[in-house]
Amino acid sequence: MNSVSLSNELNELLQQNNVHIQLSVPQLVEKVLRRNEGVLTSTGAICATTGTYTGRSPKDKYIVEERSSKDKIDWGPINQAISEDSFDSLYTKVLNYLKKKDEVFVFKGFAGADKNSQLPIQVINEYAWHNLFAHQLFIRPTKDELDTHQAQFTVISAPDFKANPTVDGTKSETFIIISFERKTVLIGGTEYAGEIKKSIFSIMNYLLPENGILPMHCSANVGQEGDVALFFGLSGTGKTTLSADPHRRLIGDDEHGWSANGVFNIEGGCYAKCINLSYKKEPQIFEAIRFGSVLENVILNPETRVADYDDGSLTENTRAAYPIQAIDNIVDPSIAGHPNAIVFLTADAFGVLPPIAKLTKEQAMYHFLSGYTSKLAGTERGVTSPEATFSTCFGSPFLPLPATRYAEMLGEKIDEHNAQVYLVNTGWTGGEYGVGSRMKLSYTRAMVHAALEGELNNVETVKDHFFGLNIPLHVPGVPDEVLLPHKTWTDQTAYENKAKELAEKFKKNFEKFTDVPASIREQGGPLS
Secondary structure, three states, rough: HHHHHHHHHHHHHHOOOEEEEEEHHHHHHHHHHHHOEEOOOOOOOEEEEOOOOOOOOOHHHEEEEEOOOOOOOOOOOEEEEEEEEHHHHHHHHHHHHHHOOOOOEEEEEOOOOOOOEEEEEEEEOOOOHHHHHHHHHHHHHHHHHHHHHOEEEEEEOOOOOOOOOOHOOOOOOOOOEEEEOOOEEEEEEEOOOOOHHHHHHHHHHHHHHOOOOOHHHHHHHEEOOOOEEEEEEOOOOOOHHOOOOOOEEEEEOOOEEEEEEEEOOOOOEEEEOOOOOOOOOOOOHHHHHHOOOOOEEEEEEEOOOOOOOOOOOOOOEEEEEHHHHHOOEEOOEEEEOOOOEEEEEEOOOOOOHHHHHHHHHHHHHHHHOOOEEEEEEOOOEEEEOEEEEHHHHHHHOOOOOOHHHHHHHHHHHHHHHHEEEEEEEEEEEEOOOOOOOEEOOHHHHHHHHHHHOOOOOOOOOEEEEOOOEEEEEOOOEEEEEEEOOHOOOOOOHHHHHHHHHHHHHHHHHOOOOOOOHHHHHHHOOOOO
């Protein structure tokens, strides 16, 4: 089936009387409640549950193998191939399924705050609460923009439609399929709304590099002098906490592009984890959860409808979606200049990485490709001691292109704009998890503040023996001995053994990057 035929099928659906296009937030809230898709919380937010799937389904994600893109995709367990015939068949089935529904909801908007590279998108939903989610997460058009809006990519989400693996070429009843040639994403068999958000991010990770723009899985903020900072880090490293600074304005909390003009937010909203959320710890997020916001899998008091953010009985991955305008102290529109400082966050449960280190460009590319943090004992069944976790470019599930493409772009931009990169360990000190203690947040904040203010630009450093990292010897507000990991351990033999163990894990993980220059490959292993 060609693109014209697919477009005709889509137009037939969109012209039906059961389709609601660009409903307002109050209208969508009314639809959610009337259709019993969710309930109203005490703060006016919508709360919905996602059934079997309370997180992404990476094993059910596919990219269509097409002539125009197949030689560009980094095929493998993350980017699984599916045939054009399978996609076309499922596409027709899903559209025929939606044509028979009582109601279908369409959101038209944009991905990318920079008008020069902005992607017009439309999201077609079976559920009203998913459409409300899309309305809050992506960039909402003005009336004039809506009048001339022509979607260049379409996401079609039908959670109650199940695939037949023996017929449809999928591994299960669930599917998330991207066709770059047909400019369409098909989602079925899962109610988890995050699949919609991350599908668009995957698309931007494919499209932006073609225009010389680096897509990044990071948060970003800007200081009073216009200085821009990026924060990369996997879950649990403190990315949201450290980028939310009362003295700096938020550009965005999760997805950004770095173009010739500077940094821009890809989204129009935030999708925050809210397990153990409290006003004391995260006041901005806490207060953003109000009318129009969407909660996923959060337990409510059945009578008062007050959210119990400490209850993870459905999942630890409880979420809140809200427009970025619900946060005070933001940059609007979400565009700023080139980064002065880049922070890679890790939570090292081995307790051997320094709390802060200055990285050379080659080290930055090495640690960007590594994307290290650690799983803790007891967080997953079978995990009895800290485990090293590596997620390429701090976002491997969303990278259609080879990882080295993104790392090379990062290196070029670091050179071009003279950005200083830091590795910040928010994990353990004085011993591994269970022996040492978590790095004090006040110390981490002081180190990040010093880095962003340029106070570490000319500070004296010492090279770490095991990882080759340049460790500052003095940081305002932090005891000197805290900066050197070996000085915080009482058992030096245990420290050296753990440091060697982690350094070997870095080396082994990096073996898969066979086409990386030796100058980068040598940056992570034990020093001779």
